[in-house]
Amino acid sequence: MKRRQLIILVALIIFQLVFLSTIYEGYTIRRYLPPYNNNDSSISILQQIFIQLPIDIWSYYESTLQTHPIITKTIINTVIYLISDWISQTILQGRRDIFNFDISRTLKNGFVGLCFGTPVHYY
Numbered sequence: 001m002k003r004r005q006l007i008i009l010v011a012l013i014i015f016q017l018v019f020l021s022t023i024y025e026g027y028t029i030r031r032y033l034p035p036y037n038n039n040d041s042s043i044s045i046l047q048q049i050f051i052q053l054p055i056d057i058w059s060y061y062e063s064t065l066q067t068h069p070i071i072t073k074t075i076i077n078t079v080i081y082l083i084s085d086w087i088s089q090t091i092l093q094g095r096r097d098i099f100n101f102d103i104s105r106t107l108k109n110g111f112v113g114l115c116f117g118t119p120v121h122y123y
């Protein structure tokens with residue numbers, strides 16, 4: 001039962017992030033693949049991804065704020081509310097079992113975050 005709650009929470013967060021990423025149609029993983037060159041082995045593909053990924057995520061976030069500000073702020077607001085309630089129920093209360101939390105309370109807080117997306121934009 002406890003793992004099912006965490007799976008539901010993670011699935012909701014992943015769904016929202018995937019929904020946010022579908023807004024940006026120009027995203028492609030090919031950006032991270034280096035050109036074929038056997039002589040340059042100073043930086044690996046994994047290093048290139050870890051260097052470039054935060055920069056791309058931030059620029060993607062800024063571009064979605066320009067094109068779809070209400071949807072972007074609503075999704076991020078909901079994810080923050082879901083994660084913060086889960087953290088307050090598990091880690092901050094000193095529980096060793098991170099699967100032991102009230103899923104209905106977490107979903108209610110996620111719904112509150114969903115409702116505040118538009119007011120946050122206009123505030």
